[in-house]
Structure formats: C-alpha cells, structure tokens
Amino acid sequence: MVPQAEVTLDEFEVMDAAAPESLYVELIDGRLLITPTPDGDHGECLRSVADQVRARHFALHLYQARGLAVPARRAGRARVDGAVAPVGYFRGQPSWSDPSGVLLVAEVTSGREQDAEVDRVDKRDAYAQAGLPIYLLVDRHRGEVVVHWDPEGGRYRHKSEAVFGAKLALPEPFDFDLDTTELA
Template sequence: MTVPQAEVTLDEFDVMDAAVPEGLHVELIDGRLLITPAPDGDHDENVRSVADQVRARHPGLHTYQARGLAVPARRTGRARVDGAVAPLGYFRGQPSWSDPSGVLLVVEVTSGREQDAEVDRTDKRDAYAQAGLPVYLLVDRHRGEVVVHWDPEGGRYRLRSEAVFGAKLALPEPFDFDLDTTELA
C-alpha cells in the first residue's frame, strides 16, 4: 500500500518505522511511504533458492534477508530488501538502515498482492539504479518470470534480461552463472 501524500521526511519515517505493528514492513521509496505485509512462505522460499545458488558458486558471498538499506536515490530513501547479496560480514557494525555500497545484488520478490508488484517492477528498480546498486533481480510471481537489471548509469539500469519460471537466466558479472528458476513460484 502506498500512502498518498507529499514527500515524507526521514524524521517522519523514523517515527513510523518505530511504531509499525509486527507483521508489517515500512519503506521510504522516492519520498513515498510504503507499507507492506510481512512475506509469506513462498516468498521466503524464492529468496532462499536464489541465495543457495549464489552461495554455491560464490562461497564468500551471503544473502541477507529483510535487510534495511539507506538508498541514496533522487530522494533519500529506506528500502527493506528481500535479499541483499554482499561479502560475508559486510553488515557487521552497520545500523538498521545500512550503507548499500558493498551490496552486489538486490533480490526482490513480488508480494502475494498484485497491486504491490508495480512498486518492485518500477519504483524500487529505479531507486536501486539511482543508488548505483550493480545488479537488481526481481522474482515476479504474478508474471511468472525472473528479471535481472544491471549496469546502472545516470540513475537507470542500462541492461535487462528475463526468463519465465523454469528456464535458466544468465546472471551478469560478478556472478556469471545461469540461475535455475525451476524452484521459483
């Protein structure tokens, strides 16, 4: 759900983030407050599938789930990503809303609600590109596909590739392997 209003300040966001009931996540993307339900089991299994494959090929990398990133996009933002792939130990000593500069890949899985999926497809994609995050992987459960965006420049990802669930999806450097999407749903 997107709360219709003018740009939310970081101070206002911090108050809302501290007060949100358990079972809800609050994010600030491009100045807009987003409130989403906590992920369901299928959502978590999709992140796990990607994480297992990354770890099998790159043992020095770890996928941190539900990690808060301070996304310095056009407007200051806060994104609670489904998966942040970074070197093991990268987040040690960092605050709840961490510096994303060492994150190599962000994984998002669309929620169970179709109306929330467009945020992952466009708003978060654009915020991550503006923040210079090298690779953005979207598991789109509503469209039955996985989309990878990479090579951010000028606040946009220059390259994109997709595959339907069940097909292989080539991940770009520094991953450089074919993601098996047969477990995704």
C-alpha cells in the same frame, strides 16, 4: 502496499519505529510504503536464489529483509527482500545500512498483484539511482525473473528475463545461470 504522500526522513523514522513487526515500512523516492511481512512462498524463492549464489560464491551471502539507506533523488530507506554481499559485510552496520558493498538486491513480488508495480518500477528506479550494481526481481504474478544491471544516470542499462523454469544468466561478478525451476 499502501503508498502515501511524500514524507521526510525524520517523519519516516518515527513511523518506522512505531510500526508493528507484521509490517514493513519503507521510504522510496519520498513516498512511504507499507507492506505486510512476506509469506512462506516468498521466503522459498529467496532461499533458492541464496542457495545458488552460495554454491558458486562461498564468500557471498544473501541477507534477507535487510534495511538499506537508498539515496535516490531523495533520501530513502528500503527493506530489501535480499541483499547479496560478502559474508560479514553487515556486521557493525546500523539498521539502515550503507549499500555500497551490496552486489545484488533481490525482490520477490508479494502475494498481491496490486503491490507488484512498486517492485517492477519504483524500487528498480531507486536501486539504479543508488548505484546498486544488480537488481533481481522474482515476479510471481508474471511467472518470470528479471535481472537489471549496470546502472548509469539513474537507470539500469541492461535487462534480461526468463520465464519460471528457464535459466537466467546473471551478469558478473556472479556469471552463472540461475535455475528458476524452484521459483514457480
């Protein structure tokens, strides 16, 4: 991930349109972030979370690599690894969708340790500022899963974590223990 100097939304849209499919381009708190597309292990982590959500909540789906308009202190655009929303929520939405119906955003740290801080701090803060109810982070470098919830005043008020292999209680509306065994 290459953090860049502050850019405007118009500048971002030009860069996003010109980016090859092998790169994700995001605008988080005024900074342009460029990352390579995820590896296979990344996708398997999301599949495990998606399967567990769907098994308990048939009306919800985890949409992968969804673009969300994330208004934090500045206009932002995040390509979230996973967005849990009601089935059909994104039908008819633009590339950078309204996040108001998203119940949970999930991120999985990339294969490079130096990129993980963006998921741990920058994206966490942007999602809280945007009022996204739950942020789930699968941190492959630390071997843990962290859930943040109940945003208020631009910060999540609650946090819980579990090492890979343990269960992690997800808050309402999910209200089940996420099995993290397959995330290791």
